[in-house]
Amino acid sequence: MRVSKLFFQTLREVPADADIVSHQLLLRAGMIHQVAAGIFDYLPLAQRVKHKIEDIFRLEMDAIGGQEVTLPVVQPAELWQKTGRWQAIGSDMARLKDRAGRDMCLAMTHEEVIADLATKFVSSYRQLPAMLYQIQTKFRDEPRPRAGLIRVREFTMKDAYTFDRDQAGLDAYYPHLYQAYYNIFHRCGIEVVAVGADVGMMGGSQAHEFMALTPIGEDTLAICDACGYSANRQVATFRKPTPPSAAPLPLEEVATPDTATIADLAAFLNIPTSETAKAVFLIADLEQPDGSVKEQFVFCVVRGDMEMNETKLTNVIKARRLRPAVVEEILAVGVQAGYGSPLNIQREAVLLVVDDLVTVSPNLVAGANKAGYHMRNTNYGRDYTADIVADIVAASDGYACPVCGEALHTVRGVEVGNIFKLGTKYSIAMGATYLDENGESNPIVMGSYGIGSDRLIAVIIEMHHDDAGIQWPITVAPYQVMLVSLATEKTPEVAAAAERIYADLQAAGVEVLYDDRDERAGVKFNDADLLGIPIRLTLGGKGLKNGIVEMKLRRSGESSELQLATLVPDLEALIAAETARIQAKVVPMPLEA
């Protein structure tokens, strides 16, 4: 491709809306154009990167038995009604009516249609296991798109679905997907960690998220360097500290003016926050036995030195959703906000959930349910009892690893892929069954596996750039080689030689971007740095006289001279070496039990 003909435009100035590096560079390199919030045009350079990434998806999925299909973006509501997700999912799903007035939606994921497909084509155990995958547009009407391609509304996802005879079959297939996902990210040149994850609305028994560690990430991970334990903070567990053993002391009311926060309270009483109990009030949507949904006031008690974890609470009480309670709702159940106490409350009006550490921590200071007062020496069991005792606090820096006890630390990450053991939720709902060896009907056991290619592009740039621009790993670069001609009007022989090199490289199958523009050398070099093509060849008058072309690696700045006489084979060897450098990172990553 000639730069003079490439449909793009580099920018010297950074568009004001772009805050993060990958967004800035994608815009400056002329790769994307925003059409609406979270909705983008992909220009030719970005499209080539997408194709490279998608080829890697296909390579890895095909290697473990995947077969590529294409499923529809516009789907009938009927399928989603069968699984209940038509109702369960809110305005993240874009809905529309067709001309006949039938309810339709834009695909935000494809479990329903794939399970429906399985009902039509899977009938025997002999057909299982099987895996289908597609690379297809998804639309999720995110409440807040952000950060360029990191969080978008319309995106391309590689989603795969496995079908197994039973849970054991899924358990056996799952590690292959786990490994394939690692391979994909390694081939794309990025390091990820797989963390245990919340199964959320997808349902299912086990899930992993593949996280790229970067400060721009929206997720927080708890990681143990000692033993390798890692989990999304939403589900991370840890060893609770051993509370001091002490005999319960008598309850005692104490005046504590202006101490509505734990920090104020601990400072006022001159005690550590670990000797206090913190009350948190939420409203949960709970599904009733009859299928209706009821709002329930939830009163949570955690130790003052810890933070409540809403995901854990959601799972413990099986809430559809949670939101903070407002002051009026807190007062309505007889609780004094800021001085809320699990003692002396309208127990029938609240669901009292107490963290398991609180139940063994003696003599905590808790609210007195009276403005300006707290109670000393509250003891679980003696003074109050809960509806539910469970682990509902969030892991934090320095907490003890649940596996080995060493200190955890937290880091930020971007979720670039996830894998779920779905089980039979969708197959039962859709009636996807097969006959086993005994002629008995069983639901297919499913798994679901996704990677967003758009976000992956952004993450690759986050991981591979410098002040001057992008540094594409050669496996995903839009072109392998950038040929910069320094020909001028006075050096037509340089232009002619550059044309010959360009033709030779193309004939040899090298992916080459040829800067044939009549621009100053500085402009070309700066654009080359910005675009980040891994191998840069520079042909100038001096080099041509000496029969050489200058080569520079974008990733490292290393440079050398290549002989024109052997340019094509030398370059092919270099491309192979650079590719091998990345492929070498594709290594076995066994799934931890």
Place this chain on the structure above:
RNA sequence: CGGGGCGUAGCGCAGAUUGGUAGCGCACUUGAAUGGGGUUCAAGAGGUCGGAGGUUCAAAUCCUCUCGCCCCGACCA
């Protein structure tokens, strides 16, 4: 959905307080010089000032409503 910010040419910005009919830099077009890290000079093209109402002789500027975009939070299969 709550909080904050911003909409003037493809991009970055000025002009608004004090209304008088739009300007600068980059990019783009043409010409000339220059020619190994964003060179220089000259001449151009490009804007219903996000939109709709209103005030006024006159609105980018003042008032009302509205739409869009960004950031923080909530949310996130």
